[in-house]
Amino acid sequence: LSAVQILITLDALHKMNVDSCVSYITSLQCKDGSFTGDRVSGEVDTRFTFCAVATLSLLNRINDTINLDSAVQFIHRSSNFDGGFGVRPDSESHSGQVYCALGTLALLGRLSEVDGDQLGWWLCERQLPSGGLNGRPQKLPDVCYSWWVLSSLSIINRVHWISKNKLVEYILACQDIETGGIADRPGDWPDPFHTLFGLAGLSLL
Amino acid sequence: MSGSGSGDGEEFVGWEEKPKPYIFYKDRPEWSDVQPVPQNDGPNPVVCIAYTPKFQDVYDYFRAIVHRNERSSRALKLTEDAAILNPANYTVWAYRRSIINDLKSDLDEELKLSTKMVFEHPKNYQIWFHRMAIIDWLKDPGDELSFIASVLELDSKNYHAWQHRQWLIRKFNLWEGELEFVSSLIDRDIRNNSAWNQRYFVISNFKDINSTDIVESEVEYSLNKIRLTPNNESPWNYLRGILQSQCLYKNTSLRAALDTMVNNNICSPFLEEFRVDIIEEQLEDGIGNKDELLDVAKDILDNLSNTLDTIRVNYWNYRLKKINRQYSNAADVE
Numbered sequence: 001l002s003a004v005q006i007l008i009t010l011d012a013l014h015k016m017n018v019d020s021c022v023s024y025i026t027s028l029q030c031k032d033g034s035f036t037g038d039r040v041s042g043e044v045d046t047r048f049t050f051c052a053v054a055t056l057s058l059l060n061r062i063n064d065t066i067n068l069d070s071a072v073q074f075i076h077r078s079s080n081f082d083g084g085f086g087v088r089p090d091s092e093s094h095s096g097q098v099y100c101a102l103g104t105l106a107l108l109g110r111l112s113e114v115d116g117d118q119l120g121w122w123l124c125e126r127q128l129p130s131g132g133l134n135g136r137p138q139k140l141p142d143v144c145y146s147w148w149v150l151s152s153l154s155i156i157n158r159v160h161w162i163s164k165n166k167l168v169e170y171i172l173a174c175q176d177i178e179t180g181g182i183a184d185r186p187g188d189w190p191d192p193f194h195t196l197f198g199l200a201g202l203s204l205l
Numbered sequence: 206m207s208g209s210g211s212g213d214g215e216e217f218v219g220w221e222e223k224p225k226p227y228i229f230y231k232d233r234p235e236w237s238d239v240q241p242v243p244q245n246d247g248p249n250p251v252v253c254i255a256y257t258p259k260f261q262d263v264y265d266y267f268r269a270i271v272h273r274n275e276r277s278s279r280a281l282k283l284t285e286d287a288a289i290l291n292p293a294n295y296t297v298w299a300y301r302r303s304i305i306n307d308l309k310s311d312l313d314e315e316l317k318l319s320t321k322m323v324f325e326h327p328k329n330y331q332i333w334f335h336r337m338a339i340i341d342w343l344k345d346p347g348d349e350l351s352f353i354a355s356v357l358e359l360d361s362k363n364y365h366a367w368q369h370r371q372w373l374i375r376k377f378n379l380w381e382g383e384l385e386f387v388s389s390l391i392d393r394d395i396r397n398n399s400a401w402n403q404r405y406f407v408i409s410n411f412k413d414i415n416s417t418d419i420v421e422s423e424v425e426y427s428l429n430k431i432r433l434t435p436n437n438e439s440p441w442n443y444l445r446g447i448l449q450s451q452c453l454y455k456n457t458s459l460r461a462a463l464d465t466m467v468n469n470n471i472c473s474p475f476l477e478e479f480r481v482d483i484i485e486e487q488l489e490d491g492i493g494n495k496d497e498l499l500d501v502a503k504d505i506l507d508n509l510s511n512t513l514d515t516i517r518v519n520y521w522n523y524r525l526k527k528i529n530r531q532y533s534n535a536a537d538v539e
Contacts, residue, residue, distance in 0.1 A: 037295070038295060038299075040295070040296065040300075041295050041298070041299050041334060042334075043295075043330065043331075043334045080405075081405050081409075081442070081443070081445070081447075081449065082442040082443075082445070082446060087364070087368060088368070090368075090371045090375075090406050091364070091368050091371070091402075092399050093402070094364065117527075120520070121520060124517055124520050127516055127517070129516065131516075136362070136398050137396075137398040137438040137442070138397070138398050138437070138438065138439060139362065139398075160519045161517065161520040161523070162516075162517070162519075163517070163518070166516060
């Protein structure tokens, strides 16, 4: 996914063999609709479903390649009693996985199959008094969830369910004054990962 | 208990002896038959990783053995060095498994290596996946449940550990005793959402989530925990999950328990939201006095927006608009 996104960003997609990339991705789908991350391991994760669907969408090859219905069914089986989504069936709901599930459903035009109110509520409950967002109930906030949670809310048109001002306050507090980069939490060392997601979160507000 | 795992340190052999110096693969006579394969970063690499010489050397030889399709015991040792230097390299782990498979290596020894690496890198996907593969081959859960418990001692919310545990339980039918394990973890940390998730996993798969007795006892369990920590999201979510196929307003003991909390001035947005959910159910089924119910709902939601949970004011406003839109007379809607 990252490779394709970079090529598209640099207007260089034509340099890639799209057909073989598509057949590689298609080969990663399992019988139950889930996706593995590679051909040699066999690890299954809703992240891989999202990566597969997003890549194929970017390449305009989402139809007539993978089995869309079974991919969606796997996403639904990964949903939990609290409305969230986990890595696989039974796994605890996690904001990152919610993003992957919603992203997949949105790209496949199947968002109506999700209870937006319930999921939106679970997502907006990620906001803590500090303004920061966490990934699971009772965990610490982390700037990267500004992206995973916010983009999920954005997909279901409920970004306004969190307090914008408080989140902005939190993200800016995570910016390191000396280097300018953004850290996971105020006072920690910044890194490119959290800088990217802090900025991405701000861009949605 | 964190090792860097990628240190270039020398092998420790005891306080008395000098540590054996590390020898690069390119300097080892027993590897002289192998031509190392450098990483091909292309003609104009950007953002190159600053590999250490040791790292480069190990991986040059790893690439070489993969190219030669060599699956020997020296290759096995090489993959161990490569995995220690970059535990996230799934190619290395997969190749290691193919060697183990070919050589029919000692899986118990492999499990020991896995244990060491889990404690050094408890959140590494590849290490946990490798462990699952080994146990799958062993076809025996052994002491795995207590191993996972010991990982959870260090981090009771380790997502990988919980997932591994779920896999193990399903695979080897180890449901017996899990509910007690979950309860003990909740006793230790009532806010451990992972433990609550596991509770749902056990109740919905091993017990009968549709049985009245089970539901009642789980509701009672949840309420007891809620009374201890009314602002704890986990038991409230769990309670909702247990009752998802049920009619909330018909559950008189639940309603009595919630009323008692209200009368005892328990301040909890989760309690208040639950009350609104019950009211919405009643409105939907046409139970009770519509106007009175709407008034109560409005009071609760106003309280949430203005005082109790102001950070989510827009969500509470949405709930209020929704309930009015659905059940108010047209004239009352804003």
